[in-house]
Amino acid sequence: MFENKRIGVIGAGVMGKALINGLLHSGHVQFTQVWASVKSESSQKKLSEAADYPVYTDFSDEIGKTDIFLVCTKPRYVAGVLDLLKDSGKLKPGCLIVSIAAGVTISRMKEHLGPSVALIRAMPNTPCKINEGITVYSPAAGVSTEHKAIAQSIFSSVGQVIELDEVHLDAVTAVSGSGPAYIFLIMESLADGGVRVGLPRDVALQLVSQTVLGSAKMLQLAGKHPAALKDEVTTPAGSTIAALLTMEDGKIRSVLARAVEEATRTARGLGNA
Numbered sequence: 001m002f003e004n005k006r007i008g009v010i011g012a013g014v015m016g017k018a019l020i021n022g023l024l025h026s027g028h029v030q031f032t033q034v035w036a037s038v039k040s041e042s043s044q045k046k047l048s049e050a051a052d053y054p055v056y057t058d059f060s061d062e063i064g065k066t067d068i069f070l071v072c073t074k075p076r077y078v079a080g081v082l083d084l085l086k087d088s089g090k091l092k093p094g095c096l097i098v099s100i101a102a103g104v105t106i107s108r109m110k111e112h113l114g115p116s117v118a119l120i121r122a123m124p125n126t127p128c129k130i131n132e133g134i135t136v137y138s139p140a141a142g143v144s145t146e147h148k149a150i151a152q153s154i155f156s157s158v159g160q161v162i163e164l165d166e167v168h169l170d171a172v173t174a175v176s177g178s179g180p181a182y183i184f185l186i187m188e189s190l191a192d193g194g195v196r197v198g199l200p201r202d203v204a205l206q207l208v209s210q211t212v213l214g215s216a217k218m219l220q221l222a223g224k225h226p227a228a229l230k231d232e233v234t235t236p237a238g239s240t241i242a243a244l245l246t247m248e249d250g251k252i253r254s255v256l257a258r259a260v261e262e263a264t265r266t267a268r269g270l271g272n273a
């Protein structure tokens, strides 16, 4: 699928690098097929020293040779990047542009690229760095099966992949895009609790991280509702129900659910920044 294809990653920061590494480690793509770009000379120097592929601050010479562009800059830079691609006049017919920027809609991107460019909007998350990510992608109208398969293959090299209508992407951003931060905050808080009752910090963190990992795997494998799995831990008159009621007193459910609602609203506005 990637044979003889050239892939350019515009914005090789946290997510851009994760995608390049996933693609290279998957074996689908050789490092000779990849280039990356960053904004600053300092990032260019740092990444060049570590990478086997070219890293540019000015990638204009690559535009006409590239089949797949992954746009991984912060949302506010996306319009400028797309203008640069379009205005170069060098985009190959049949090339594919995939953007992972939060909040930047397909219709917004089409305003810069024109209607005929194949475009996919996607939302991965940072566990892509260890191939445990999850990505939702939404193709623009008319995107070919081959281009969808390319997106599927890129993101499955770093974790699970779902195709969904674009209408859901801001909600996806709020749940799984930002989700690792919520889980880390919860894990830090649980470890703090362990430290408060006398556990060494490193032991508390190990207990918490393996508990989260094991619980997530149980949810994925058991095919049960999380409430049923919670009930299995909750002995009558025991310590778990005491903790759960304390959490309910703090309105933990509505706090977490409302946080997702707020993040969705914020994500929706990021493309207009």
Ligand SMILES: NC(=O)c1ccc[n+]([C@@H]2O[C@H](COP(=O)([O-])OP(=O)(O)OC[C@H]3O[C@@H](n4cnc5c(N)ncnc54)[C@H](OP(=O)(O)O)[C@@H]3O)[C@@H](O)[C@H]2O)c1
Binding pocket: 010, 011, 012, 013, 014, 015, 016, 037, 038, 039, 040, 041, 043, 044, 072, 073, 074, 075, 077, 080, 081, 100, 101, 102, 123, 124, 125, 126, 177, 178
């Ligand atoms: N981080 C997440 O958890 C996450 C999850 C899902 C989606 N996303 C989306 O992924 C995108 C990138 O996020 P990130 O966390 O990876 O950001 P990041 O680490 O700050 O990386 C952004 C990269 O873009 C480069 N850049 C900026 N302007 C550029 C331009 N005009 N041309 C080429 N490169 C340019 C920056 O170069 P310099 O290093 O020189 O500044 C940097 O390397 C965002 O749009 C975000 O919405 C992020």
